[in-house]
Amino acid sequence: AQSVTQLDSHVSVSEGTPVLLRCNYSSSYSPSLFWYVQHPNKGLQLLLKYTSAATLVKGINGFEAEFKKSETSFHLTKPSAHMSDAAEYFCVVSDPSGGYNKLIFGAGTRLAVHP
Amino acid sequence: EAGVTQFPSHSVIEKGQTVTLRCDPISGHDNLYWYRRVMGKEIKFLLHFVKESKQDESGMPNNRFLAERTGGTYSTLKVQPAELEDSGVYFCASSQTQGAYSPLHFGNGTRLTVT
Numbered sequence: 001a002q003s004v005t006q007l008d009s010h011v012s013v014s015e016g017t018p019v020l021l022r023c024n025y026s027s028s029y030s031p032s033l034f035w036y037v038q039h040p041n042k043g044l045q046l047l048l049k050y051t052s053a054a055t056l057v058k059g060i061n062g063f064e065a066e067f068k069k070s071e072t073s074f075h076l077t078k079p080s081a082h083m084s085d086a087a088e089y090f091c092v093v094s095d096p097s098g099g100y101n102k103l104i105f106g107a108g109t110r111l112a113v114h115p
Numbered sequence: 116e117a118g119v120t121q122f123p124s125h126s127v128i129e130k131g132q133t134v135t136l137r138c139d140p141i142s143g144h145d146n147l148y149w150y151r152r153v154m155g156k157e158i159k160f161l162l163h164f165v166k167e168s169k170q171d172e173s174g175m176p177n178n179r180f181l182a183e184r185t186g187g188t189y190s191t192l193k194v195q196p197a198e199l200e201d202s203g204v205y206f207c208a209s210s211q212t213q214g215a216y217s218p219l220h221f222g223n224g225t226r227l228t229v230t
Contacts, residue, residue: 032216043119044158044206044221051216090158098163098171100146100213105158 002027002095006106014114019063019078021109023091026072032094033074034103035065039087047089050074061085086113117141119222121207127228133195136225140189140209147190148210148219149182153203161205164190165213197229 007022025031035047048059055067065076074091091106120139128134140147149161161180162172166187175182179198184190194201204226208219 034218036221041223043223044208046218046220049216049218094216100163100165100170101210101217101219102160102163102171103150103158103219104160105150107157 002029002031002093002104004033004091004093004104004106006089006091006109008109009107010110010112012112012114013081015083016080019076019081019085019111021076021089021091021111023074023076023106024072025074025091025093027093029096032096032101033065033067034092034094035059035063035074035076036090036092036105037087038090038108044090047076081111081113083113083115086111119207119209119220121205121222121225123225124223125226125228127230128197129230130199131196133193134197134227136192136194136205136207136227138190138192138207138222140207141211141220144209144211144220145187146210146213146217147184148208149190149192150206150208151203152206153200156203158206161192163213194227197227199229202227202229 003026005024033050036044048057050057050067058064063078088108095102147164152158160174163170164184181193204224206224208221210217
């Protein structure tokens with residue numbers, strides 16, 4: 001069965017400092033992994049996806065994630081936080097057993113960015 | 116391109132009443148999904164349409180929930196009668212293809228409050 005665990009429910013950083021949001025996954029298949037972000041009163045926006053090509057995946061707004069099979073991790077990072085990065089972030093794994101892209105979400109990590 | 120549109124954005128109803136949520140997918144997207152997030156829980160899959168056919172409704176919580184997609188365009192999700200535990204945010208998503216790598220485009224969600 002597929003699952004994801006987001007290790008931190010809340011992360012707080014200062015503007016201009018690095019961001020690290022941690023995610024571990026479990027998958028019976030070669031996983032497809034995603035990070036989505038939800039800003040207040042907005043929908044879920046795809047940040048980036050891993051689909052078994054390069055292990056370091058670059059996304060939008062300066063975010064990137066590294067797939068580490070040995071650690072079953074897919075942590076999200078950004079070198080320098082911006083105030084506009086404050087949002088909730090979801091690590092997601094795809095369950096392909098039904099022949100389509102059924103998403104399994106982590107519990108979410110709320111990122112706060114302080115001036 | 117217009118995104119996935121959901122309405123209403125908010126709905127407050129009393130226990131025992133009926134509510135119908137609507138989702139308009141991105142034009143040309145045959146695949147339509149419903150997800151929901153109840154308070155304090157992860158975002159969970161409800162069901163998947165391909166055109167007007169239900170491909171997987173394994174996530175529907177009980178028979179008080181009815182989803183339709185007449186004509187393979189917009190979809191409705193009816194809750195009848197609503198219970199307190201149905202409160203949460205209901206997300207709709209669409210995708211052009213249904214492969215494990217195909218990204219889902221989410222709407223802003225409908226926040227349902229049952230009092």
